Amino acid sequence: MKKNFRWVLAVLMFLITFMSYMDRVNLSVATPEIMREFNFTKMDIGFFQTVFFMGYAAMQVPGGILAEYFRHRIVVVAAVTWWSVFTALTAAASTFSQWVIVRGAFGLGEGPVYPALSTFIARWFNPAEKGKASSIMLSGAFVGPVFGPAATVALMLAFGWRSVFVIFGVAGLLIAVAWMIFAKNSPKESPYVSAEELKYIDEGRNAAEEDKKELAPWKSFITSTQFWAIGIQYFIVDYIMYVYLAWLPLYLMEAQNFSLAKMGIAASFPWAALCIVTLSVGAFSDRLVAAGASKAKARSYLGITGLVLCSLFLYLGAIATNPTLNVFLLTLSLGSLGLAFPASWSACIDLGGKFSGSVSGWMNFWGNIGGVIAPLLTAWIATNYGWQAAIIVTAVSAVIGIIAWLFVKPDIPLKRGEAKPNGAPSTCL
Template sequence: MKRTNFRWFMAVLIFSITFMSYMDRVNLSVATPTIMQEFGFTKVDIGFLQTAFFLGYALMQIPGGMMAEYFGQRIASTVAVSWWSLFTALTALGSSFTSFVVIRGLFGLGEGPIFPAMNNFIYRWFNRAEKATASSFMLGGAFVGPVFGPAITVGLMLAFGWRSVFIIFGAVGFVLALAWWCLAKNDPRQSPFVNKAEADHIESGMVLSDPKAAKEIAPWKSFITSIQFWAIGLQYFITDYIMYVFLAWLPLYLMEAQGFSLAKMGLAASFPWAALCFVTFFTGFVSDKLIAAGVSKHRARTFFGSAGLLLSGAALYMAAVASTPGANVLWLTISLGSLGFTFNASWAASMDIGGKFCGTVSGWMNFWGNIGGVVAPVATAWIATHYGWQAAILVTAFSSIIGVVCWIAVKPDQEIQRKDIPAGKVSA
């Protein structure tokens, strides 16, 4: 029987959903100068609006992962996409600082479950030698969003005003939620588009839970006492802190510190995100090839994870001291692009060490990442206001050292050991 490849169609749908999730986030950043002028907001005010999103987003990471494990990825993802699309559209109705804070906070709650749920879906729908590549679709969609987001958002703003951006993207989000509900299944064998040959390939080497067994809640006592459980969370705090500095402040930084116009900023701001997307896909492909060739997961994931942070911090330092706008954008592109090594390694490693509880582990990891997202907008705004943009960029650059140290403690070759079962490695 010729094997179907419907799992890769689902990877493209995952790409589309995460693409939309980041388009919805970056829209506020691009519209920030116009919103600041219309409502009289300061940089610190905008920092708090960004933080409201990240706070809601961070709070739903762990519950979102656990919901995906308990209720299934299909329900968790459909509800998440529908929820955030509603509050994306409602952003157009913001009329005061308080209303913007409430709407963006609720928007963050909706986006919270999507990455843990999608990671859980990838764990169940892809062969163990395909997981890093599949993760690159999830991450690549997220990082393509900011590539096209600035230019598309600027175009819509110039043509129809900033409110149109949020209404249009909210509507598209509802379409994607409907597509996911119709096509996604918790078990690939339940899908009419997956034949037996594809299902057998997906499950080759995978240890499956008994479908008749009672549903389990993640073993938090085992997780919370694991060094690598904390290490993967803290390294992702640093990784996301750096990325969210770009997401929240790159458009305004390019206009204020580098003198770009609104139209030129839309183009320049896309280069770092394009590099991040390319490196993420490249890393996923190479990582899976290395593991298929016999290289240990520990070497593949840990090398890429730590090297990405080291390169990102070094390039960010060079961007801070660059003497021309062109050189600044070049180093910013290298810096954010380098994080592609770390992002892919992080999500693949969370599946490696989490096993069937990878939704919870990736939720924990992304929770810490988005605590970085809570801190980054306000901390960067405060440093930039009091000490200038160069100081804000330098602080971000040196934070990468902490993440490199944390990667040393992550051991992707072995799942986090549960205290209620015998020690030993588990294949998945």
């Protein structure tokens, strides 16, 4: 265990991201029951989803900055604890305003987690392992929706929809305690890391420099085309993913006439495909780089290929008239999007280095602006023009992400500005 303790923490990271997406998908699956009990409309539910993403997006950049300065440990623990409390409180919401407050606060809590975990990956893993580690982080998120629909439906049928939020809220608190105990800020601080493992982790890097507390040179970053490009492409990647997350269960029931029980099974297939592809692609991307391929090929080409295939299969799914074929094509579409996720997060570490928390926070901020827009825009299109139109618009949006990937250029790290007179790196905001 001591020899590979970083992978033990990777499993715990997997559980954190798994729980984060279980907590999100629970609302989507419980939506029909919640709409029935409170007489909420699609627009109401879309607004609750959007309020979550507003809070979530708002904490991306601050979360990255906090994780770089105060380190990942305290930020992850605080974030998981906060969101777990408000997950449990969702069961107590009974009015429209209470739902808005609880879901918005839930979003604020989840916001810092992925930027903080990005700084954990950057410090705890050898540079040749960042694609694989990023895939583990992301696959936890995508396993959540695989098991979420069936597990949530089972709990709803047995104990009612409120039980789902209470159970997962408590589970999140237990995971926060585990991270506090086992995940130190640096591997050299951990009693579970051997000298051999520490030496391997620190190969090819300046560990002392990376352990310094510094703020990212935002003045330099904000003027970079690459910095904007990685944000724009992820806006599209997340926009498509959040259309699935927010509306797939209701879409299958309304547009494809699935029962609640059958929907719980069918809705898991696209997420299973996304998880499998995401897990496979990160390690494959690292092997490409190790074999001498450029990071443009290992990251950008995979991202572009994923968006092209995702768009094609999503369009074909939208026009498919057979429910089984529809689910099959939607599964291929979301699975293809799995090529883009590890590429995006690995590119953040390529571009940002020790400031990967800020870069990933920036990228995830724009991704979750897509999350803010996706639930409401999709609800509006589906309400006024039908589900087919809503899915086709989602498919066409991929073109923007494809173009943006051409400007990411992960082979070229972001410029960090000029050094201060004393030789210390710039820490300007």
